[in-house]
Amino acid sequence: MGRNHARVYGLIEGASLEAIFDTDAERAKAVALEFGGEVVESLEALAARCDAVSVAVPTNRHLEVGGKLLSLGVNVLVEKPIARNEEEASELLRIAGEAKRVLQIGHIERFNPVLQQLEHRLNRPRFIEAHRLSSFPNRSLDIGVVLDLMIHDLEVILHLVRSPVSTIDAVGVAVLSKHEDIANARLRFENGCVANITASRISPEKMRKIRVFQEDGYLSLDYQEQKGKMFWIESGGIRQAEVEINPAEPLMAELTAFVEAVREQGEPTVTGQQGAAALEVALEITRRIHTDSEKFGIGRMDEATAAEE
Numbered sequence: 377m378g379r380n381h382a383r384v385y386g387l388i389e390g391a392s393l394e395a396i397f398d399t400d401a402e403r404a405k406a407v408a409l410e411f412g413g414e415v416v417e418s419l420e421a422l423a424a425r426c427d428a429v430s431v432a433v434p435t436n437r438h439l440e441v442g443g444k445l446l447s448l449g450v451n452v453l454v455e456k457p458i459a460r461n462e463e464e465a466s467e468l469l470r471i472a473g474e475a476k477r478v479l480q481i482g483h484i485e486r487f488n489p490v491l492q493q494l495e496h497r498l499n500r501p502r503f504i505e506a507h508r509l510s511s512f513p514n515r516s517l518d519i520g521v522v523l524d525l526m527i528h529d530l531e532v533i534l535h536l537v538r539s540p541v542s543t544i545d546a547v548g549v550a551v552l553s554k555h556e557d558i559a560n561a562r563l564r565f566e567n568g569c570v571a572n573i574t575a576s577r578i579s580p581e582k583m584r585k586i587r588v589f590q591e592d593g594y595l596s597l598d599y600q601e602q603k604g605k606m607f608w609i610e611s612g613g614i615r616q617a618e619v620e621i622n623p624a625e626p627l628m629a630e631l632t633a634f635v636e637a638v639r640e641q642g643e644p645t646v647t648g649q650q651g652a653a654a655l656e657v658a659l660e661i662t663r664r665i666h667t668d669s670e671k672f673g674i675g676r677m678d679e680a681t682a683a684e685e
Contacts, residue, residue: 377455377482378432382411384631385430391635395425423448428478428638430631431455434518439464442479443471451478451638453631456531457523457658458651465652472648480634480644481651483531485584487629489621490597490604491532494588497606497619503589504533504571509579512552520555522548522662523655526575529586530561530661531646531654536588539567541657548665551578561661595619 378398385393393413398404404415416422419441422429428451431442435457442454452472458481459465472479485491506529513524534541543564548556558576565571584599593608597619604619630645637644 378430379407379410380627381430381432381631382407382413384625384627386411386413387628388632388635390639391428395422397422419444420448423450426450428453428635430482430634432482435460435523436518439468443468446471446475446477446479449475449477451634453480453482453634453644454651455482456484456651457481457519457527457655458648459655460519460523461659462652462656465648465655469648469652478634478637478641478644479648480637481646481648482630483528483646483651483654484626484630485528485532485599486535486646487626487633488599488602489624489626489629490599490602490619493604493619493621494536494586494595494597497595498536498588499590499592501536501569501588501590504536504569504586505589506533506571506573506586507583508573508575508585509581509583510577511580511582512557512578517553517555520548520550520553520559520662520665521557521575521577522559522561522658522665524575525577526559526561526573526661527654527658529573529575530657531650532586533563533571533573534653534657535650537565537567537569537571539565539569542566544657544660544664546661546664548662556662556665559661559665561664563657 382393395416396404396408396413397416408415423445429445431452431454433441438454438459442452445452459468508525508529541563546561548559551557557578560574563571587596595606597604602621602623605616606619607614607616633645
């Protein structure tokens with residue numbers, strides 16, 4: 377993701393890619409050679425050169441790296457999840473508040489044009505179903521699929537429903553890593569809305585879809601293909617129509633919004649508080665998964681069984 381951020385910063389009008397820092401110096405040099413910017417040797421040197429910085433490091437370093445940059449007076453975009461636990465998220469929020477700097481969280485689906493169309497047509501969601509499937513990534517293995525993938529849908533759903541979660545049921549299985557690689561969660565909100573969310577990083581196919589049902593119809597949207605349909609009842613039958621979507625790169629929209637928030641010193645589209653709220657629900661889901669695994673003796677598949685599956 378760091379490489380992708382470097383590519384996009386160089387394309388944003390009114391912004392420039394100034395500097396890159398990575399503990400892997402050769403990787404930093406390769407990115408700089410491809411997209412520009414100067415390789416620096418410390419976070420302090422990075423802060424001295426930049427007004428805004430993307431933090432694309434392992435989740436367990438978000439507080440250390442993001443907090444340091446914020447305390448040095450830099451505006452920061454931290455890739456999702458905001459941190460590895462609630463305490464670290466709270467500390468990051470505290471540092472950002474004291475430094476009076478922008479802290480945006482990288483929940484990229486909020487910038488997908490598909491979601492923008494959904495928001496325009498939404499009035500009172502009653503049932504939401506989301507599927508997010510991908511092949512095994514060989515990255516982000518320090519966290520499970522809930523914090524790696526499902527958290528995208530959790531943040532979107534919390535944004536759409538705007539009601540506290542009342543109950544959570546969850547299941548998950550570790551297949552190729554020490555954390556859950558496939559998971560399902562069912563959330564019930566205080567306003568009566570129910571969300572059913574499935575995430576997998578061991579699927580042979582890729583899928584990023586959401587369906588939202590409300591009293592006057594429902595919308596079926598595909599984040600990946602950036603297309604969708606809406607359905608409603610008319611004259612005793614079900615009518616449908618394509619949702620008009622102007623294709624766009626979500627990362628470009630996300631970083632452009634971040635740059636604008638820094639320029640105006642305004643509230644970012646995805647705030648630290650919203651990122652922390654999504655993390656809180658995601659962590660509760662993982663706790664339910666781990667509790668059930670211990671209760672029922674559900675273990676990790678061995679490599680031979682996983683290969684057969």
